[in-house]
């Protein structure tokens with residue numbers, strides 16, 4: 001019932017006991033490829049992990065639109081301005097779809113928004129880095145979205161119905177983001193010396209955050225085994241990182257661009273990419289609040305929410321005769 | 328939590344710098360409005376069925392239509408949109424989904440199970456005489 005999904009934030013979930021029979025029946029349903037729907041029984045841990053995951057994904061969409069959004073006015077040419085506006089609107093739309101999906105699990109959209117702005121919830125670490133130049137905006141649209149697609153395609157085969165349905169729509173829209181980003185990178189990479197230098201510098205800057213994107217290696221742990229069995233997590237962080245590298249490193253090299261890792265090469269024996277581990281201490285530091293843009297991202301989100309309050313109040317006014325601002 | 332850092336945000340975006348935002352404010356948001364949800368049904372062309380595509384949050388149906396247009400009609404060809412408050416949708420329980428099990432006895436609903444030709448053939452072969460006189 002994604003759709004028919006409104007859940008009263010005060011409503012308590014039935015504290016039905018987690019008997020081995022219930023858990024086994026739940027697992028059997030997932031093993032049979034069935035989707036779990038909001039009103040189905042589910043283990044408390046399944047619910048909790050999904051809320052955390054979908055909520056973080058929603059926050060990433062909405063925060064992710066900020067570094068790109070600031071480039072709309074400075075995007076070179078009218079067509080790119082239009083395309084970038086459309087992309088940013090898509091990302092905010094993705095957030096809305098995902099908040100709705102997370103809400104079916106019992107956390108209200110308003111609570112999620114509050115937890116984002118107060119720093120209680122996380123979002124994708126990559127958006128704590130700045131888009132210094134237009135070339136950065138191009139690299140983000142191509143490769144950050146490419147990483148997101150790898151992740152979202154995997155998750156769209158997961159077990160929770162509302163999340164899968166939201167992801168299907170999202171993946172369909174992402175293909176435009178990828179093409180748009182690739183087009184911008186190619187334009188710079190095949191352009192003047194200055195343009196090539198600009199895109200090379202951006203590629204170098206974004207490589208570490210891109211390697212961080214899928215998270216640290218999650219070697220088999222009991223925890224991730226359970227999440228995999230429940231189809232909450234669909235692939236290991238390393239598997240997704242390898243898939244991303246396989247798909248995009250050849251395309252980057254094809255443009256005569258380089259990546260700042262001398263070890264980077266496909267290992268013919270293992271079929272996997274060899275690379276230097278990115279600095280995971282930096283990853284931890286940034287995700288815990290000490291990155292170049294963390295404070296700005298949350299402050300801008302807070303400002304948007306504060307400054308938009310009068311709009312929410314105006315459209316919520318029952319006395320108002322005309323609220324529909326389109327013909 | 329109290330505001331721990333009052334430094335003004337210096338951004339690459341001059342509009343953000345001009346807003347003089349302070350970082351490090353972790354206080355809870357107040358006055359976030361809780362809107363109800365509306366189910367959205369999308370029709371791609373006249374004459375086609377409206378199909379359920381998702382939900383939007385809105386304070387009233389007018390705003391729900393606006394949000395539905397932005398969310399579900401910004402790419403697809405669209406002729407018409409319906410919205411209905413989620414609270415107005417009644418649904419069956421998945422736990423009772425056995426009520427939909429089509430049992431094998433329901434073969435009488437299947438046109439292929441009506442086989443008259445065999446009977447007509449037999450009737451002709453015996454000279455079209457009544458069954459109790461053959």
Ligand SMILES: [Fe+2]
Pocket residue numbers: 061090091094148170174
């Ligand atoms: Fe997105």
Ligand SMILES: [Fe+2]
Pocket residue numbers: 091145148174177
């Ligand atoms: Fe995207």
